Amino acid sequence: MIKKINRFQGLRGFFIVIFFMLSVRLYFLQVMPTEKVQANYTNHQTELISDMKYMLLDTNGKDLNNYNKDYVIVIDSKPFKLNNYGEALQGLLAFNFIMKEEISTFSFNDIMKVPHGKSYYKVSKETFDKVKEIKNVKGVYTYIYDKKDTKDAWSIDAMFSNLDKVEAKENTLDYNLQSQIKDNELPSVNFYRDSNTVYSSKGLVENEKNKNIKLTIDKEIDEKINKVLLDEKYSKYDNISVMLLETETGKIRAMNQKDESYPNINLGMEGIGYEPGSIYKLLTYGAALEEGVITPNTMFKCKLKKCKNTYHGNISAKNALIKSCNDAFGEIGEQIGSKKLIEYAKKLGLYSRVLDIESKNKKEAVGTFKEEDAGIDNLAIGQSMTVTPIQMIGAINTFLNNGVYVKPQIVENILDSNEKNVTEYKIDKKIVFSNLTSSMVKEGMKDVVLYGTGEKAKVDGKTIYGKTGSGTFLDKTHCWFIGGFELNGKSYTMNILVPNVPEDGENSIGGGTVAAPIFSHIVSELSK
Template sequence: MRVNYQPQPRRKEKTESSDFRFKVAVFVCLVAFLLIAMRLFTLMILQHGFYTALASGSQDMYESLFPKRGEIFLKSENEQETFPLAINRDLYTVYSDNRQIKDNETVEDVLEKLAKFFNYDDERKAKVLSQLQKIDDPYEPLEKRVEEETIEKLKELNLPGIAFNSFPQRYYPEASLAAQIVGFLGKDQDGKDVGRYGLEGYWQDSLAGNGGFLEGSKTAQGSWIPLAGRSLKLAEDGVDLFLTIDRTLQFEACRILEEERKRYEAETAALIIIDPKTGAIKTMCSSPTFDLNKYNEVESIEAYNNQTIFTPYEPGSVFKPIVMSAALNEGVVTPDTTFVDSGQVDANCQKSIYNADLKAYGLQTMTGILVNSINTGMVFVANKLGKEKFQDYVNAYGFGVKTGIELDTEASGTIDSLYLNKSNKVDCYISTASFGQGLTATPLQLVNAFAVIANGGKLMRPYIVDKIVYPDGKEEITKPREIKTILDKRNASLLSGMLVRVIDDGEGSLAKVPGYYVAGKTGTAQIAGKGGYTSEVNHTFIGFGPVDDPKFVILVKFGKPRLKFASTTAARTFSKVSQFIMQYYHIAPSR
């Protein structure tokens, strides 16, 4: 049987198979090319900063990863010039790389030149010699915290094996000026830099900035693996702070305060100058003070505390105008309302309330109560006002709560005694509070309350940071903020006139400023101790001027002075500071 066999053509099959393999190869090459291109794009574009920083060296890498701490500045009167309060500067460690010191002769030569340069004594010279003799030691620190100017001179000696490392250091050019305002840069438990007290503490996060990071894969030898994933996030520097503090005022007012503190042998002293129209703080002094560059050398850490915000105290008679303002504003008294003083009053306390030095003043007006600082008269005013209104006004002025000043650490004071008795009748606590006993306040709260009187009845938020400058150059300027209106403008003006009389005709006569009408009130308050009040006192004077257009409100406080009454200490200091301000602000005399 015959079978006819006809083979199928194979050329077409082979051609199709070759085309398929070619297409696969092209596809694979294309994918590989795209992957390489994407990786190159990542390396050259997306991770450009990583390799730039890596190639630039350790110092640039440090600056890329570690943020620069923000700096702090104050200003001059015309605000055209700024002065640094807290800045960063490089200090250096001088070390020896003994691998570069080849023989004993070189060791002796280097030692002699270092000894002459740093003025070594024999003991120090012997120690450095022992360090230089450690053969093949690449790092022997010889001198620490050396300034750049010194390093430049040392470089000129060109000593073999002597090298330098720089590190940033917080520096305070004004030393003790505004020390409690600024605070300082200390260390936390882990040895990391952290702001303490004042601005450095309150603004820690903003000043510190945000650290960057560098992450990727390395070989066993420590080299970066080029194709492994990695990223670099650059550091964000901290903000710069520009303050409302006037450098000239701060220097002169604090100088006067310290001089007077020593004169009156007071343990502590505080002073604030505030602009009543804006709430901007122009001066804030706390004494004793300390050198910020040597903060660890203080005799007591109490020196770190800012007396103007940290230490609430019973204010005494400077609280009387606050209560009087409420009574005037409610219309329950006028400046000419009369009162007969017998020298004592029963106010439902364990003992009767008396005036200072047990005096009795007879028939008096409300102005006379302030001029003569009559305690019994203020109990009369409190009863006219009533307990509920008394509480309302004390709260309205902001007592018992923090002002929100941008400093660490602020205390709130306490007005809890006003609420101990649930009765609606005026009790012993309200009566004693009417002349500033039984409640506590900080100097900042008190000066801000007097600023209400000087500002036509408007309460402003006090602030000390005038401007924040961000790393990108953006500026955030603080705008004055009115919290509320407490007093009618007419009543604030009436009270101002009454306080002028306190200085012109009363116990505040030493606060007079020749050529000007100024208003104010003294306060002498016994300091509470175990079982009652002690013989120790706090002296306060708060005043403002010129009365027709107030430019400043000043509080002066002395803690435990040698003299008996504030009229002889704080009032006199107010006068001295006020006279300087009138000249400094170029305010023309008005009387």
């Protein structure tokens, strides 16, 4: 009897130990399941839907990125094998027919041979849309993958794409933006199986740490300007750059160029910039007025020293601006002196990076000048130096903004995943010229368009302020026009640069004949 009791107690102890071990094993499978167990009972799939970790938005919240779209069909073999041909025959036949139209080698038999896992098929949008209409086929789901289009490598959206992969230099704009998005994750979407093992999408997987970049660019304005640049009448120019600045805030509302496969002209990317020519005379004129060495009525004599083909005779400083007399501005330069002129230029953002873009493969130009070698008569008329359009628009904008220099700005703020502002980029401004000096320069710019070299920039019903310029490079001309206008109650400053225009035996090449008409065309288009 005692032996039976002992045997019973031994068996009971054995089963208690087995039960305990199974309980522990079940607990660990529930809390920390193996990949194999997970695969057996997980009822959802997660797919990445873009190669961009952040959105790039315009000032109105519109997506600035251009994407190449991959239309993807996924077959999850395990639930697909559970399809009942009696229940889903019509859907399966339709699915098979649609897929074979796109992929001749498509076969259900091949899918059935896959023990487990997923098969991916990139298809046309037409095939994608047809498959999406098929219901109740088990183990099939679809999604669209957005791949950043970078063929226009120097467009705004391309320059600000993949910032997480850029080798940025410290204290630059790229480096700052990198720090903002460092915790971002790629966007994904979840697909869940219902009780019939049919997949359906449950929407985006939200990462609360994700941040998005909002630029100052206005996509609607940007598209209107691009439309002008692609006009057939400008096909003879290899490239054209345009920058539009909101006068008071310095916010860049558009930064375009006709051929965006070429390094960005507005920033002088991968180069040293462009000779500004006579648009620089506005700086010379403003500095001389501010220093009190001239008035608009101070007289000078054209000696055909720098004015090669046009004799202006005795001419006032204001009329020298209107008619763009090089000889008069050479003398104005001598009165102010090269040291003081360069001092003003640097206050206005010249000879330094404006947006602070500097990384391994993207370097905004600084510009160049040789004060000792050039001579003040050359510096005063924008020769023997290089600048960038963004530098010049910031400088000239100062006169249209009552003497206040506003550093051009392209990043507006950083938004969190709920579209709330987490970082705002403040306006950087300082007073350089008095209201009186600015008003005299502005008056001269208006007369340049009414009576001088900028007449082709006129727009019916609008007051246009402007200045023409022509720089040289070898045997080609850089044609400039920079000016201001009002649109919907706001003041804007816009710069046009058509670089490397070859000589034309029949027509005069310069800012007044090449760039000014484009300025007029864009203002007219924006005013519609």
